[in-house]
Amino acid sequence: MTQVGHIVIGLIVVIAAIYLFIFVTQRLTTRQVAKLMIKLQTLKDIPMQDRLVKGRKMSLMGQTLDDFQENEALYNRIVATDFDDVKQQADQVLASAQGFNIWQTNQDLRNLKKRVDQVARDIDTVNQGLTDLEQIDAEHKQAVQDLELKYKNLRKTLLSQNFIFGNTLDKLEDILGELEDEFSEFSNRTENGDHVAASEIYESLAMETNQLEERMDQIPGLVKDLSTTIPEQQEELQATFDQMMEQGFTFKDNFVEQALKQIEEDRKTTLEALKNLTLKKVQEQLTTLHQEINQIYKTFENEYQASQIVQKKLDELREYLGHLQQQNQNLNQLVGQLNQNYIFNHDEENSIRDLSRQLLQVEKDLDSIRLGINKKEVVFSQLTEKLMVDENQLDQVEEQQIGLWDNLKVLPEIVKTAQNKVELFVESMRKIKRRVERQGLPGAPTTYLNFFDQVSEMLNKLQQQVNAPRVNVDDLQRQVSIVGSDIDNLQVATNELLANATLTGILLHKANQYREYPEVVQAVQNAQVEYNQFYNYEKAVEVLGQALDRIEPGTTEILREQNNQNRLI
Template sequence: MIGVLIGIVILAIVIYVGVLIYQQRIRRQVVALTTKKESMVAIPLKDELALVGQLSLTGQSLERYQSLQTDYADITTNRFPRIDEQLNQLLADARGVNVLQLKKNLDKVTLLVNQTDELVQSVQEKLASLQEVDKQHREAVQQLEHKYQDLRKTLLAKNFAFGPSIDGLEERLGQLEGNFDTFTQLTQEGDHERAADVLSQLQDDTKQLDDLIDTIPPLYKDLTVVFPDQLKELKAGYQQLSAEHFHFGDQDILAQVTAIEQHIQENLATLSDLRPADAQVVNERIAKQIDQIYDLMQTEIDAKQPVEKNLDGIAKFIAHAQNQSHMLLNELDRLGQNYTLDHHELETARELNEQLRHIDGIYQQDVQTLTGKTATYSQILAHQQQQEKDLEQIEKQQADILKSVAGLADEERQARDTLQQFDFDLHSLRRQVENLNLPGIPQSYLDYFFVVRDEVAQLATDMDQPQIDMERITKQLLIIQTDLDTLREKTEDLVDSSQLAEQLLQYANRYQTSHANVAEASQKASDLFEHQYQYAQALETIATVLDEVEPGSYKRLEDAYYQRKGTDKPHRTTKD
């Protein structure tokens, strides 16, 4: 029981202490809110309202000012007293223990103080804004008035520099001055809301007029001074060049000058309409057209000297190429009677000769225009430059053709010498085989020999034709040389195998009575030798059995054979 009482006492003490602490906190917050309210009171809104009220505001600006006066009255006659009342009541209530009610009242007065502070700040900022706008507008009046005076002075002092644009510029200036008067009146009346709208448009229009005054004079100067002077110079230059018999092909310079003059007049009308951007584009086009005419005339002037200088050189070049062409055609005609020309040499030479005739025709026409003083020098110079390139190419092709046929006679002589050597080699090989006194010749060897013989005979026939095809002859020579080398190898094989086979058969006689296998192999080899003419097989047959009876005998006899013959042993595969 005593413990419960102690607990209740302690709880009561804790609650009491908590209430005291909360009451103290409430009082501190009341002090803070009171201080914030006093700082709002200290703001001199009344004085600022009085200053703005002296601006003689009208229209929307006056309506804004009156709204701010209403806000100020609400702040001073309503909000401030309510704040004081609620703060005093909150201090009185802080002595009680109704914590929930205290919290609710504190939140309420805090919200009121904060809203009032925001309203005070807004009123102060808007009053400052009205003062700043009034200041800016009055400064703008002075600046614009000074600007218009400068623009007016420029138009009056330099009206000659604007040409047909002056009327439009002065009209623009008059419109601006009318708008400026409206702006000035609104500013003086204090209707800054409407004045601001007028000022924005006024500033844009003023900048546009200022830009027009800056950009039009140089464009007008080009159209009335620079371009006409250049066209005058071009006309005089054209007259002088025409008197000196210069011509310009299909370019009508005077018509181009007239067209440019028309463009100038049209562009002056564009300036009169105050469209300098469009006029700038046309001016640039006119300047480019004038430069093109200058370039055209200068091109003809520059072309005259090289044209006259090149005449003699081109004539000699053409004559030399024509002489070369005549010699080439004659040489090809002569060679064509004895040789077949397989690479269209004659057709190509005739085409080159036709090109020369065309080049000479253009050259003669150019000479006539020069003589008749109707020449366009740049065209003739282009002809000459192309003629030099074409003549160089023609002479190169002529030289290539001559080079390709120049060695035909030498090739023929060499081919006949080679043919004679082939015939000698065939006879030599035939005598070599005949001297062996063999019982017969293998058919395979005879077939190959006759093939080579026929090839040599065909070559001789082709060489005796009225027109020799040296390209075909050269191919035949290569084929025959290869086949003859092969025939020579076959002949050597025939000689070696037949001689060795004959020697080994004689050597085998010593073993025929004592070795039956030797007798049998000798019989077989003799048949191959005497009746079938297979000398290599006969050699292999007897050599194999001799090495069985007397190992190394075949190699010894073979080495001795080649030593007597005085040649190296050829590579041959045989059975051991």
């Protein structure tokens, strides 16, 4: 095929494609126009004219009439011009679709859609306007019926139950009258079809009516509280106060009289606030009133309970005081008896006198409280702390009495124990003396003899002290402790003395085995001098031990250990 042939075939294909595209576009445009015409017919078929006729039959006025006429004019324009204009515009779109100017056809189709959508929106506007008008007309007419019935019932309640509203009745009737006047205006506006103006009236009218109903619900309870409940409580409080005063009760700083007076003033102030319908303030003041009333009830209860505690505590403390006074007398008698045989060092007599003064002061306090009760001059709640102080004082006195009693009663036992110890001391001294004598020593060191004599002398004095007509117990106990310690020390010194004397003999016997050693012979001579002339047995052991240990190391310690073991046996 030649090149020209190919070109021809290409042109035929392009032309066919263009023709096909134009054909399809024409069919789509025709179909879309048909859909728009169906939508337009649907809008025409809406029975809007019947609703407009119904609206014209309403007695409309004011802004409501203006709104209706605006919607009616809009719909008349749609019927008179818009429907036909849209139909003509659709025919134009179909006509242009038969040509080859596809861009112009699409532009015309878009304009047609916009025009149909605008007509639909305008009809919706008219439809909504009429719906709102019908709805508000029905609501207002229903509101007129409801409010008329409500006001009749409110008026009936105020007339038939005026007593439950107390001093608020006139104010409530005035408010109801004002609402009824506003209701007449609302009813007239509704009847005349001026629903815009009626809506403005109804908004405030409904709110004020609800407020009135809420007040009428709250006020009877507040009136009852202020006119019945609180006055009854005031009477009860006053009667209770008078009765308690007759029974001897007194209240701090005239609290109850002032509180009752304040309650009455607050009640009157709250009634005035109630008359002005300031209900929030009334409720706040009522809370304060009830708190004041409860405080008085609480005060009565506290004082009554305090009186029971005080009366009981007074009897208990009086009995307690009598017991301690008797015990103080017993202590005084015991001191008098023991004073014949014992010398006191802890000022017991003055301690007992001081306790007597304390008991006397408590007795004066209790007498003063009893006198105040009899004269009806005391506040019971203020006495409980004072009685607690007195009770603590009595507890301290009793504690001191018990301590004194224990210390005094044990004096004979202490002396008896000391006598027994002295007898044991005497026997110990005898045993020590016999042990030394049985040893058959040539003598004893001066220091030991002086110590022995010193202990013997102290023991003699202790014997005299423990058997004296009047014993100083504290000093006796100290001397018993000292002498006992000295005898223990003397016992240790005696043990060492006898041990060293025996060990000297053992070492001398051991030294005889080493006569060939001159130093041993010399040591024996020196030891005998210490033993027989100076009685320094410890020195004799030292001299012999050093000589023997040089010849046979450890000899002295071994013999000392054996000696100690034999002494234990």
